[in-house]
Amino acid sequence: MSSRRDPAPAPSADPMRSGGTPLLPGAGWGAIYRGARGRCPRCGEAKLFRAFLKPVDQCPACGQDWTHQQADDFPAYISIFLTGHIMAPVIIALVQETRLSLPALGAVIVAVMLGLMILFLQPAKGGIIGLQWWFGMHGFAKERRAPECPGGED
Numbered sequence: 001m002s003s004r005r006d007p008a009p010a011p012s013a014d015p016m017r018s019g020g021t022p023l024l025p026g027a028g029w030g031a032i033y034r035g036a037r038g039r040c041p042r043c044g045e046a047k048l049f050r051a052f053l054k055p056v057d058q059c060p061a062c063g064q065d066w067t068h069q070q071a072d073d074f075p076a077y078i079s080i081f082l083t084g085h086i087m088a089p090v091i092i093a094l095v096q097e098t099r100l101s102l103p104a105l106g107a108v109i110v111a112v113m114l115g116l117m118i119l120f121l122q123p124a125k126g127g128i129i130g131l132q133w134w135f136g137m138h139g140f141a142k143e144r145r146a147p148e149c150p151g152g153e154d
Helices: 028-036 074-097 102-134
Strands: none
Touching: 028 102, 074 102
């Protein structure tokens, strides 16, 4: 007898309902979170990107058309904003607490800032795509999860 049990999957763990329709996120934050993770904001199942910043044309799991997205420069602004807010106290601490030369400080600061900006860029773009889909912007159909009836009460 094996001590390992195969747990029954929770109903919310399956992103596709029994009818083949995707389990839509319950709120806009869910769509943004799915997109920031690089998953389809609609179903959460398939990859959103086929390359670093190039979204797939259509989700292979739910069939959502992603050619409508127009994230443009907004993900870069978010990436720069986050990087600046993280790096400001780091730069202050480096300047006040270390004895690095100016060229060494510049090299460390520029390298870390470039790394952070690149790190934040894809999640920011995925989140923006999720936000656009949630609000039905740029040709996306505005979809919402059907309200659930609790315990058979009307």
